[in-house]
Amino acid sequence: DIQMTQSPSSVSASVGDRVTITCRASQGISTWLAWYQQKPGKAPKLLIYTASTLQSGVPSRFSGSGSGTDFTLTISSLQPEDFATYYCQQANSSPLTFGGGTKVEIK
Amino acid sequence: EVQLLESGGGLVQPGGSLRLSCAASGFTFSNYVMSWVRQAPGKGLEWVSVISVTGGTIYYADSVKGRFTISRDNSRNTVYLQMNRLRGEDTALYYCAKGGGAAMANWFDSWGQGTLVTVSS
Numbered sequence: 001d002i003q004m005t006q007s008p009s010s011v012s013a014s015v016g017d018r019v020t021i022t023c024r025a026s027q028g029i030s031t032w033l034a035w036y037q038q039k040p041g042k043a044p045k046l047l048i049y050t051a052s053t054l055q056s057g058v059p060s061r062f063s064g065s066g067s068g069t070d071f072t073l074t075i076s077s078l079q080p081e082d083f084a085t086y087y088c089q090q091a092n093s094s095p096l097t098f099g100g101g102t103k104v105e106i107k
Numbered sequence: 108e109v110q111l112l113e114s115g116g117g118l119v120q121p122g123g124s125l126r127l128s129c130a131a132s133g134f135t136f137s138n139y140v141m142s143w144v145r146q147a148p149g150k151g152l153e154w155v156s157v158i159s160v161t162g163g164t165i166y167y168a169d170s171v172k173g174r175f176t177i178s179r180d181n182s183r184n185t186v187y188l189q190m191n192r193l194r195g196e197d198t199a200l201y202y203c204a205k206g207g208g209a210a211m212a213n214w215f216d217s218w219g220q221g222t223l224v225t226v227s228s
Contacts, residue, residue: 024215028202035216036152044152055216087152091207094126094153094166096142 002090006099019045021102023088028068032092035064035073038101039084041069049091056086070107078104109133111203116222127188127222129203136184140206140213142197143177145189145199146221155201158186160209171197193226200224204228 003026013019023033031051033037044107046055048064051071061076075082088099115127129141141157156167156177163176176189186203200223204215 004172019204032212036215043220044215046216049214049216051205068162068163089154089214091212093212094157095168095213096157098152098154101151107214 001095002029002092002097003043004088004090004097006086006088006102008102009100010103010105013078014107015078015080017078017107019041019082019104020102021086021088023066023071023073023099025071025090025092026071029090029092032065032090033064033066033071034060034089034091036087036089037082037084038087044087047086067105075104095100108109109205111213111217111219113201113203113219113222114223116201118225118227120228121194121226124189124191125193125226127190127201127203129186129188129219131186131203131205134148134205135218137181138209140175140209140211141179141186142204142213142215143186144204144205144218145184145197145224146202147196151200154197155196156188157206157211157213158209164211166211167169187225192225193224195226198224198226 033051035048038044052064144199175199200221203219205217206213
């Protein structure tokens, strides 16, 4: 199974800050990686797929990069509605696996 | 607009069974793989199972293999999860999720609101 490791597990940031979240796969997955945002009491929402493709309707302040084993999600200028938990997920092979999540909190 | 509506959750005793349903609308159901993903209270996301567009190929997480069965009815635009021999660690919010395409390994571009399964005596 492919293990997905996210860091940090939590980050405190202010509105307007640049935030970067890292995801590492235990083996190469090319660009078969997705990022999700989840707010309390809500279902996850797809932000990015194939490592860097922005899902329709997602603001351009979100961006993704990476290939192989190392990936990043960047929020260029944090907005109040971005405080949430973010998950990466590998879409390379079954079993599909998620990272442990990164909670973005208000500083 | 894509809509996924889960039902069938509830309180069940250890060793019991439940059948979850997910009614889909707003897209051509038979063109997309469908998955179940669960989230235990206060925990992260765990993929449970995926079914191919025809239902002919199915994968499960090791944690549920042999106890859960996924199926789909393309005429009813519905995917199911039959859960048997339930354990306390199966307690979670169960989400139905639409795959991004027809590939078995995929991302999830739409999610339902979830149905809560509680396994307790």
